[in-house]
Amino acid sequence: MFDYEDGKLDWLAAGLPSEGTNAQRPRAGDVARTDVPTCRLDERLGDVRDRARKAGWDACVVLNEERVVFGLLRSKELGASPDLRIEEAMRPGPSTFRPFVSIEEMAAFMKEHDLDSSPITTSDGRLVGLLQRQDAAKAALELHEREHHSNGGQR
Amino acid sequence: MPQPIDREEVRRLVDRGAQLVEVLPANEYEEDHLPGAINLPLRRLEKEARSALDRGRAVVVYCADSA
C-alpha cells in the first residue's frame, strides 16, 4: 500500500484533472488564457511590448526556462522606458493563484480589487495562463445562470 | 505501514493499474477526487478494504494534504 502524502490539494494545485461535482464547474485554470505572451528577464522592454501588442495583449508574463513565473508586466509596466530590461521593468513575484480556485471567487475578487488580470500557476510556480477579469466575470455569470436555471439551483 | 509517494509516482502507479482510494468523508469525495478513485473513509477502510479492493493490484491512499 502506498500513501500519497501530499494528497488531493497537491494534485489539484498541479492542475491535474479531477472528478466530482466541482470538476464540472469552471475554475481559474479552465478560464485562464494560455496564449498570454511571455518573455525572459534579459529581454528589452520595447521589444516585448511590441510583441505583446502585436498579439493583441497589454500584458506579458515573465518566465524562466522552466516556465516558472518570475514577474508580470501589465499596462503600466509595459509603458515604461523601452530600453529597460525586463528584470528592471517588471512587477516581481506577483501574487498567483491555483488552477482549482473557483471562478466565482476569482471573478468577485478581481472586481472588488479592480484587478485586470491574475497569473494562474501550479503549486510549483509554473504558468498555466493569465486570467482576465472579463473572462472570469463572463464564466461566473454563465455558471450562475446555468445553475440557477437547472433543477431549481441544485448544485 | 504505507510507503509515502509523490505525485509523479502516483501517476506511474495508476498507469500500471493501481487502485486509488480517497479516505476523506463522502461529501468531500463527491466534490473532488482523483480520476478513478473510490471512497473509503478512514473509519471504514480497514473493515471494507478486503471487499472493495482487488488484492492483486497496488493501492494508493490519499486524503486532503499532509497537514
Next chain:
Amino acid sequence: MTEHDVAVACATCESSIERCEFCEEPGCRVPICHHCLGEALGQAMAHPHPHGG
C-alpha cells in the same frame, strides 16, 4: 514605489500588512492578508519561485 509603505489592516482579520496580497496595490480599499486570502480561495498561496524576488 516608496520604501516607506504605510501599514494597512487586513479587511478580514485586521492584522497589519504592507499591502493587499490579492492586488498588491498600496491604495486598495479592501486589503486582505496572505492567510485570509488563502482561506477565502481555498488554496495554499505559495508565492512564486523564491528566485523571483
